Amino acid sequence: MESLKKHPRFAGVEGPVVLVVMDGIGIGRQDEGNLVHRAKTPNIDWLAEHAIASQLKAHGTAVGLPTDGDMGNSEVGHNAIGAGRIFNQGAARINTAIEDGVLWDGEVWRELTGNVKERKSTLHFIGLFSDGNVHSHLDHLRAMLRRAKDEGVGTVRIHALLDGRDVPPTSALEYIDDFEGFLADLNAEHGVDYAIASGGGRMNITMDRYEADWDMVARGWKIHVRGEGRAFSSAREAVETFRGEKPGILDQDLPGFVIERDGAPVGPVRDGDSVILFNYRGDRAIELSRAFDEDPFDKFDRGPRPDVKFAGMMQYDGDLEIPKKFLVPPPHIDRTIGEYLSKTGVKQLALSETQKFGHVTYFFNGNRSGKFNPDYEDYVEIPSDRCPFEDKPEMKAKELTDKTVEAIESGRYRFIRLNYPNGDMVGHTGVFEAVIRGIEAVDEGVGRIMEAVKKTNGALIASADHGNSDDMAARDKKTGEILRDEHGRPRPKTAHSLNPVPVYVYDPSGQSNARLSGHPDLGISSLAATSLVLMGYEPPEDYTPSVVEVG
Numbered sequence: 001m002e003s004l005k006k007h008p009r010f011a012g013v014e015g016p017v018v019l020v021v022m023d024g025i026g027i028g029r030q031d032e033g034n035l036v037h038r039a040k041t042p043n044i045d046w047l048a049e050h051a052i053a054s055q056l057k058a059h060g061t062a063v064g065l066p067t068d069g070d071m072g073n074s075e076v077g078h079n080a081i082g083a084g085r086i087f088n089q090g091a092a093r094i095n096t097a098i099e100d101g102v103l104w105d106g107e108v109w110r111e112l113t114g115n116v117k118e119r120k121s122t123l124h125f126i127g128l129f130s131d132g133n134v135h136s137h138l139d140h141l142r143a144m145l146r147r148a149k150d151e152g153v154g155t156v157r158i159h160a161l162l163d164g165r166d167v168p169p170t171s172a173l174e175y176i177d178d179f180e181g182f183l184a185d186l187n188a189e190h191g192v193d194y195a196i197a198s199g200g201g202r203m204n205i206t207m208d209r210y211e212a213d214w215d216m217v218a219r220g221w222k223i224h225v226r227g228e229g230r231a232f233s234s235a236r237e238a239v240e241t242f243r244g245e246k247p248g249i250l251d252q253d254l255p256g257f258v259i260e261r262d263g264a265p266v267g268p269v270r271d272g273d274s275v276i277l278f279n280y281r282g283d284r285a286i287e288l289s290r291a292f293d294e295d296p297f298d299k300f301d302r303g304p305r306p307d308v309k310f311a312g313m314m315q316y317d318g319d320l321e322i323p324k325k326f327l328v329p330p331p332h333i334d335r336t337i338g339e340y341l342s343k344t345g346v347k348q349l350a351l352s353e354t355q356k357f358g359h360v361t362y363f364f365n366g367n368r369s370g371k372f373n374p375d376y377e378d379y380v381e382i383p384s385d386r387c388p389f390e391d392k393p394e395m396k397a398k399e400l401t402d403k404t405v406e407a408i409e410s411g412r413y414r415f416i417r418l419n420y421p422n423g424d425m426v427g428h429t430g431v432f433e434a435v436i437r438g439i440e441a442v443d444e445g446v447g448r449i450m451e452a453v454k455k456t457n458g459a460l461i462a463s464a465d466h467g468n469s470d471d472m473a474a475r476d477k478k479t480g481e482i483l484r485d486e487h488g489r490p491r492p493k494t495a496h497s498l499n500p501v502p503v504y505v506y507d508p509s510g511q512s513n514a515r516l517s518g519h520p521d522l523g524i525s526s527l528a529a530t531s532l533v534l535m536g537y538e539p540p541e542d543y544t545p546s547v548v549e550v551g
């Protein structure tokens with residue numbers, strides 16, 4: 001790989017180029033459900049009016065997802081931003097592997113199904129139980145169950161993590177009923193025994209990320225693997241009971257449950273079983289994978305670890321080889337902006353709080369752990385609070401801004417990137433007042449960064465990885481009208497939006513003579529080239545073009 005070439009007409013702004021990812025802050029229709037619009041954001045508003053402003057696509061094919069009906073997410077968003085190009089992503093790759101049959105011919109699928117056939121043991125599937133298409137898709141699970149049945153696998157157990165975060169907040173029963181119907185057909189026609197064995201809300205058990213709270217994984221392990229937990233005769237009964245006990249609870253927060261048959265758990269994981277984690281996205285799949293794969297292991301007490309064959313849908317971390325076995329290889333993302341800058345000897349800094357730290361480092365660097373060259377890279381992680389996001393929607397915005405301003409003024413870095421998680425993490429709670437406060441905290445941070453950039457003759461690029469808080473109200477599918485609760489308040493939508501995101505390029509000293517490049521239909525993969533031209537480098541030829549022309 002070559003170093004970057006100097007830009008032919010522009011030597012770069014004097015101070016650092018700062019790329020701010022305002023996570024989950026998109027551009028939506030200006031109504032009651034758009035909390036970005038409702039929040040007081042004097043700094044972002046100023047940028048919209050006075051900086052170079054445009055919109056970028058942040059969903060669907062613009063970020064490597066199968067169709068333009070797929071909402072964007074932080075993983076594919078940060079992949080696209082950091083790679084400067086679009087790579088086919090998890091969902092698209094698995095669809096192809098299933099269509100072409102490559103998945104079934106693969107060594108890992110054959111090993112895991114062969115194992116349970118030979119031992120007459122159980123094949124388990126654990127994963128996010130929805131069609132949100134961010135971490136998983138139920139169509140993949142259905143395809144695998146049909147195939148398992150065709151290949152003569154007799155017993156399958158499903159451990160269902162209820163979503164309500166990438167899909168409507170209380171939609172679990174629709175997915176459960178639909179799936180139970182599918183299972184009933186398989187069982188009746190083919191004499192197999194395929195059943196849901198356990199489950200719980202994804203933000204309560206199993207799907208922690210970035211080691212923010214291993215207790216979640218410990219709870220999930222007990223439920224799925226040991227079959228220990230509150231028992232019910234069906235997943236539907238569990239959900240209905242929990243909802244009755246705590247009205248208003250969202251699916252993502254539901255407690256764990258175990259399904260019993262004849263007084264015993266129907267599907268704990270036992271020696272000789274095979275286990276597939278059918279999530280394809282890495283961040284929230286890594287910890288459970290480690291619990292299955294690692295020995296020794298000190299994150300929580302697993303009790304006796306069953307001796308199983310474990311595989312992930314994908315390899316969630318290629319550098320750390322987590323997990324060891326996987327069904328579909330991940331996209332190989334190379335020549336990211338971070339790698340180019342390191343190669344060119346340009347100093348860079350990445351910052352966020354725990355919740356999005358892996359996004360500005362691992363995902364931004366093309367799913368790569370560690371640094372390209374520690375001499376040229378510094379990473380700062382501010383530990384996230386451990387309370388519900390709606391209780392402290394400002395999160396660590398102030399601390400993150402302090403560190404960023406300090407870094408800008410230090411003169412040590414040429415490129416600084418950071419992520420404010422608020423618009424997204426608080427957006428997922430569906431608590432409107434909190435979301436507004438979270439966005440206002442981001443705006444305050446952006447304002448302080450604008451000042452620091454001005455002081456140092458640097459440049460700011462403010463954008464986002466996908467929308468969320470710009471579209472927070474549930475709507476009637478046909479009319480688009482906002483749906484309301486009994487008090488007339490909009491019912492929340494907790495998932496990401498399909499909206500474009502803003503891009504603001506602010507060069508207070510005017511050195512770059514930046515103006516819109518006028519390329520139509522740009523997506524967030526153009527942010528890498530935009531950062532490079534402001535630093536005075538020519539973007540690599542196959543990068544998505546810059547939002548601005550300079551010089």
Ligand SMILES: O=C(O)[C@H](O)COP(=O)(O)O
Pocket residue numbers: 072073074075134135165166284424428
């Ligand atoms: O994992 C989550 O929290 C959501 O499914 C997606 O959110 P993110 O893509 O913004 O991380």
Ligand SMILES: [Mn+2]
Pocket residue numbers: 023024073074075077424465466
């Ligand atoms: Mn995000």
Ligand SMILES: [Mn+2]
Pocket residue numbers: 024074424425428468496
């Ligand atoms: Mn999100």
